[in-house]
Amino acid sequence: MRALALAQTSTAEAPRLAWRARDERFDLGQATGVWLATDEGLQAYFDLASDPRFLLGRRIARVSFEGELARVRSAELVAALPALGRTAPEVRGDDWRFEAPADPLPRLVRGEGAWSLALFDPDGLASARFPVEADGPDGLLVRGAAAFERAVRRRGGRALHWWLEYRVGDVTLAHLGGRR
Known part of the structure; x- marks a missing residue:
């Protein structure tokens, strides 16, 4: 809202x-x-x-x-959060890397926003949330996301749902999601 x-x-x-x-x-x-x-x-x-x-x-x-x-x-009442482009994760060892979305982020009056990545395995009902860090001027790095994905696959998980979110505390302001 x-x-x-x-x-x-x-x-x-x-x-x-x-x-x-x-x-x-x-x-x-x-x-x-x-x-x-x-x-x-x-x-x-x-x-x-x-x-x-x-x-x-x-x-x-x-x-x-x-x-x-x-x-x-x-x-x-807003039907959906603003989607931030269509980037997909690139695997780098145990990590995932995203191109930083080109769309501008909401301008905060107070506080700071931060990126996080939520992963969900619907087959095993496993989930995890990872902090995201800058990777150069145009990238976002999620340490451990690829390792989590491999663990899901070893347990027989077929699809892994992911949401890259820009948040201030518990308030999500923009997101990008997909399945692998």
Whole structure:
């Protein structure tokens, strides 16, 4: 979800939202987002797709913004994260290397973003998350990802799903994914 804030909105605290769902087991929830500087102005961005309370709440009855974001210019539920091109990993020994996506990353008002790689083996129900480091000016290196993939194959795994994500804390701002 994203919300365009009013021009005078303070960014001293992270943006917050709350919701009420119709499913009484998951009826109330809250999320903290991040502030982005966009061409349209100051924007609060929330990653609700990774919040099980939001997903399991089934029908969401009401969403409200809190604190400095109590009044907004507009808000919308975003169907999908921005995809960052179509690069695929290249194996280098025990590691994977990606070309850095050419698309610009979101401009953060506060904090720093970081890349991470999530891997999932649906056959063995194994998963792992790896930190990502810069590999020169145009590359991203994931140490140990190829070793994890080989271990999955030895156990009989057929497909390995991967997601390269640009995150600020628990908030994913952009991603790229595939299967090998």
